[in-house]
Amino acid sequence: MDNTAASFPALARAENACLSDRIAPLLDEIRAAARDTERTGRVPAHNIDLLRAAGYFDIVKPARFGGEQGSFAELVDANIELSAACASTGWVAGLLSAHQWLLAMFEERVQREVWGSNPDALLCGSYAPVRMADRVEGGFRLTGEWAFASGCENAQWALCAAIIPARAEGERPVPAFLLVPASDYTTAETWDVVGLAGTGSKSLILKEVFVPEYRMLTFSDATTGRTPGGRGYKGIGLFNIPLLMGVPFCLGSTAVGAAKGALASYLDHMGTRVTRGAVAGGNNKIAEFPTIQLRVAEAAASVDAAREIMLRDITRAQELAQAREGGHGEITDDDRLLARRTQSFAVSLSLRAVEAMNASTGGLGLQMSNPVQRAWRDANAVGRHISMNWDAVGTMVGQQLLGLPPKGQY
Template structure:
């Protein structure tokens, strides 16, 4: 097991203050962090994880409070605010943006657990942040007072920075022939062993490593059946009465992926603009050297990329505002809404890939150097879009299938 988990302390429950930070101020704070995060891209990638310093700076900016329940000092702002802030952070670095968004989203996840489980985490430290791995590759067996957990989980993004981790588990059926149950177990990260296997071509700095445990005790109240996350009325709604915690888990979760993906594409655009303004062609394609910014082909690629990211952002923002309006009015999200959102967000990721492809193509030979940022944004955007929830072939087909009135199948959305 790891000797320590790098977290940062925060104020105690007794010192919590009312909401004083507006959504626009949180966006401004995120923007102010971008230069520092951008300058450390290469370091983050080389280390294979987000540093405690960067993670702490995000925490100090109160960005992790966006989806934290108010009773623990959080803001409980909408998913649209969350996504806008996540977009900005990812402009600085894809890996940092990814870890920021997914770990911050898990505040909604924990907010669905019974009050006692929430108190274990946020009663001890309201600034605690969680990692998660959803695939039920662990097994629990009933023991006195809870369960014995054994398993191995992949893709635990940001786990080095998180004091707690939620993992998917299978509950063997009590009666032969009946289906197994599925649930999520809440565990202190320090109780897991870690495998430093995260050696990848994109999002290399997310530290999305394997974790494992053997016969680890989990109290009964820290196990949340998957069906209770999909009803709109989870156990945590008894104490967290805001709309965030009544959104079916997978109807919200994917926005934590698409927001940083769009931000990565915008980061590539930002970098390209800065480089192109001072770039002079050596004359290989022209009769003499000329400013690259004056070339119509360069202008077209930039316009294509900007239009793609703008379109993606508008699509996602519309959907997130629609989610918040629906649940805030006490209504449930329809299957059609949920399928549309899933499809829209996958398409937004596709548009983001188109944007970085245009930028990379326009960058020429200079864009190939590993020390450059454009190639890193390009790799990171492609890596994020490889997530199954962002895979256009999968989510686009789901959107079409539901619209045609056919069963959605086993997809979680």
């Protein structure tokens, strides 16, 4: 167990302080290191230690394992603030925290295996089930490469998605998460990108790794919110939220935060800058140009709208799960698709905001150290994720509204 977090006594968790307030004192330091985080291609262990001391990885973790068992909305709101300082740190920390919640979906003995040996254990994940698991006595064997494992350098376990072979003739193979300790895989330097470069989303290399069957969670169980672990938290809505009504909100919050951080930087810079070019005339205040004023207004409105709909619908998801646990109603396809719409459209609004600002930063905006440009690259990287891509999600939502069967992940 890393005791570094104990060296930050100023971060003692204030009673009843929300997570956003707890991390507020950390943000200037994380922001100052954002460029180095990008250069090194991974979130510094120091950032993880700071966030752990503030309780970042406990907010949606079960109380019986030392977590706060709180509100998913509180995590999403804090992740917007964290991503405003450093989107790469926000992307990784949001996922590592959400994976504490996802671990609670596995059988209780899996939870005891992970947190019993290390209460601070964190999980990365590779979600695309592109590899077939080999069925062997007592479990499965995995061999191959698992890509895009964000935060793998900061994690002690990995969720490796795979296709599970059918048990008998007539049955169909099913996708599932298989949980693997870091000692069973190596990482490959496959992460050389223009956006979210600091997430260290490298590939995991597994060679003949045995995974016992009890360390499996099927996608069908996870996406319905009816899981082996969730049954152990009967009556607690938090741990019975369907997977895609939870984790993607953390992904989307990264883009919203990146746009929020870009707006703050843009306002600081443009508020004092004057023109130097011959076309616009020298020594004119850029803040007085109506086009700049409109860009700022549009960016501010887009960020505000994105944050509001995200917090509204992640709160709604937890309330629906809580009501279902109390025997009041069910979570419908309409509910799931609303969550997916919000997650993706919030990213679309964020892209609109960063595009409006980045397009008017001038020559100085070409510098890799420019926070607006970095936010533009990071937000666009979020938008490339299949769960966040508006073309993919919007089409699915449109199909549902038009009375067609939705085709996609919800």
